[in-house]
Amino acid sequence: DAGVIQSPRHEVTEMGQEVTLRCKPISGHDYLFWYRQTMMRGLELLIYFNNNVPIDDSGMPEDRFSAKMPNASFSTLKIQPSEPRDSAVYFCASTQGVANTGELFFGEGSRLTVL
């Protein structure tokens, strides 16, 4: 089975532009997580979904960030407008909830640079 697939792998944009990051979780996984990784703050959980429903978005930095999961095989993280401090690597991860032991399966990440 393919792993978690993220796109784009790299994105360079200018301040003020809209950025959309995409994620396809592993088939059959019912939990999806968005993380952000920076040198200063490490790995931060932004939001997670269960069965396509957002469960906890307390980590979303501000209203400029939004995430959706329209179906079980697709999620987006949108930043509008983007700012230089949003530069980071954004990871999507998924897992199967039933009898779950907490293991997350990560994608390779989307490296965002906002100029």
Next chain:
Amino acid sequence: AQSVTQLGSHVSVSEGALVLLRCNYSSSVPPYLFWYVQYPNQGLQLLLKYTSAATLVKGINGFEAEFKKSETSFHLTKPSAHMSDAAEYFCAVGRPGGAQKLVFGQGTRLTINP
């Protein structure tokens, strides 16, 4: 609340030497504990996990970790370092009862000297 502290943001060892990466946790409930590894330009992948069974857990690539409740520790070890072990390692804590958001430590970058 749960938290993880990784002692040492950078660890450097010689090839063939013992690897020891330290992790201490805080949890109000019996924890699940994890070590993840991140190679350059890749996502995190699971090395090993403790889920309340045996306290000594063996993982991939010759790594193991021991859960010590009295010390609230879950240190990662490998008897003999290999150049391919150079990576960033993350300790994480979770809780039983289904998929929960994991709390990650800040990471430890392991460098292997030839």
